[in-house]
Amino acid sequence: MKRFAQFFKALSDETRLQVIALLMMEPELCVCDIENVLKLTQSKASRHLRYLLNSGILTDERKNVWVYYRINEELDSSGIEILKAFYNSIDKKLTEELGQKLNEWKKVKENIGTCDI
Amino acid sequence: MKRFAQFFKALSDETRLQVIALLMMEPELCVCDIENVLKLTQSKASRHLRYLLNSGILTDERKNVWVYYRINEELDSSGIEILKAFYNSIDKKLTEELGQKLNEWKKVKENIGTCDI
DNA sequence: TCCGCGTAATCGTTTAAGCGGTTGTTCGTT
């Protein structure tokens, strides 16, 4: 039961929910992606990603200097179900908005070749 | 998005999850039922039930002196989905244990005709 | 009607937890 309480606590923060929504539409993202798309400070982005990692909801993988996070494919089936139920019932406007911000950022990133803007 | 964060926060407490599990197996329960089955103080039981009520997860109905709480049938379909996903993936031992405690309490309640034990 | 009783909600205080910002540290690349 404690496991579920922890799981839901990880989902009880708006920033973390936005992170999850982004990772439902994009297979993997690094800290600086989250930072720029959601307009967060670096420490805030990193802290929330670590939180989701420690909760077992995300996995991380280092590629050179970047640490990429993705939804943990080995999450319990109930966990996956819950994340999908959440994602599917978000207002479409919100997901579109997030998707647009993500695409804009990806363009910028291609041009500057760094996260430091 | 804030709505979801609030919803998940309501589920991020072990006591509240136990309450929900009980209400998934029994259509309605009053404060003193929760109090006795889960061995909580009256104020703690009442407070958590109020919390779940204010989160829209439960409804309440007064019958004489008792206030009965039940799962809100008009909860979003995603909310219902999430509650079911949670309940179905709890360890069966836990649900059996809760069910047994509930039945024991119901026997006691019949005999004494009051909650004041 | 008034009072007592059982039930539930709330109040006030203390204690613990969470979040955010700043700053410093680690790691790896160049």
Add this chain to the structure above:
DNA sequence: AACGAACAACCGCTTAAACGATTACGCGGA
């Protein structure tokens, strides 16, 4: 060595939980 990316530690602030005690509510009996 210098730099960028990510993480960790500290601090202050806000929030929430626990707890006991008190208050409010309904009902029944004197």
